[in-house]
Amino acid sequence: MKAKFALGIVAGIVILQSGCTHIQSLPMPAEVQNQNKEGVALYFGDQPHAKVKTLIETKEVRVRVGRDPDSKEPMCNVALGKALEELRVYARTQHANAVVNVATRFQRRESSSPTEFTCGLSTAGATLAVRGDVVQLDTE
Template identity: 35%
Template sequence: MKPGILVTGVVLSAALLAAPTTPMAAAPADEVTIHEIANVLERPEYASQLEGVTFYFGDAPHPRVARRIEADATTSQRSRRFGRSAEESCQWVMLSALIRLKNQTLANGGNAVINVRSNWDNVEWSSRTQYKCSAGFLMAGVALKGDMVSLR
């Protein structure tokens, strides 16, 4: 073996051993942002998909509960982010989460979900007008928690 090749091999080996052990540059962390619920509920193509169940966000007042079906029902949905704006992705995945709660509520004889709050990474956050969405380069996600009920 030629001495130049041996030296090059030793130098490259030493450089690789000294390099940080993290794989490639880390992708930026998903950003958790706050969005307006009205922007989802006011879209006609979305609103029609939620008919049959009324959602009460945060501590919004609601009619008297006739029957509590399930307290703290949860859903966590993900949707494609790639090729969409963060806002569009978050609206779409929020709709998906609400549809999931709607279908569970209807299947159990309910007509409303009260006390709906964001629950991203199992950290509850409550608002009457806003929700949290996590959006990264490829995916967006919304997690919700609420009480499925039948209202009078």
């Protein structure tokens, strides 16, 4: 009986660890570095931008994408693209023209770099959160 119990615990640990998430800092994809897309500019961390006319709110978008065996795109890049698109869509609905102080996060590890982003990667997929201040920049 004790041997079966111990074997069950070991099997459970192996199963849990096989799907472990690894936190990674990855290079920012070139297409993300296009700051002004679809009328909403993105500024990571302390990147320079026009004066903020109106702070609408700070918004966080969390995304998880499952592994797609047919995709050639790295899963973390797919997750980042999806999260940034959701953030831009939200900003447009709020009549904002930019999101500033953009940062990426997985669990407690965060990056506000314009050249790197943080993502959690497992055998099942990729997860991250993107947060930024949704604003109206002064266009004058």
